[in-house]
Amino acid sequence: MFRIEPNLIKAIALVESNLKKDSIGKNRDKNNNIKSLDYWLMQINQMHIPLLKKRGIIKDERDLLDNPCLNIKIGTEILYNHFSRCGVTWQCLGTYNAGFAMDNQKRDSNMPQNIYCIYQA
Numbered sequence: 579m580f581r582i583e584p585n586l587i588k589a590i591a592l593v594e595s596n597l598k599k600d601s602i603g604k605n606r607d608k609n610n611n612i613k614s615l616d617y618w619l620m621q622i623n624q625m626h627i628p629l630l631k632k633r634g635i636i637k638d639e640r641d642l643l644d645n646p647c648l649n650i651k652i653g654t655e656i657l658y659n660h661f662s663r664c665g666v667t668w669q670c671l672g673t674y675n676a677g678f679a680m681d682n683q684k685r686d687s688n689m690p691q692n693i694y695c696i697y698q699a
Contacts, residue, residue: 617642
């Protein structure tokens with residue numbers, strides 16, 4: 579569907595959530611306040627929830643925790659959209675995790691390297 583290698587998706591899921599059931603990542607600001615949440619395997623950020631609801635893909639965020647196949651499919655679509663925007667590069671993988679803001683890219687610069695190490699294993 580999105581023509582992204584399954585082993586790359588698996589490596590991303592391992593780095594993002596360590597495949598831990600029901601993992602919810604908490605993204606914090608400089609004052610340690612929670613600014614957003616990421617859900618389960620592919621750590622789907624809550625910013626995607628309104629569009630996913632509008633498209634009829636999910637009813638609420640619980641769907642991202644209850645359905646591993648759906649979580650992976652959504653994460654793969656998000657990654658595909660990132661690759662479409664910034665190219666199929668290891669650096670672009672950092673935008674999957676942190677978004678496109680410059681300060682986020684600096685903060686998560688090790689993420690692509692971590693994925694690459696798992697992907698090559």
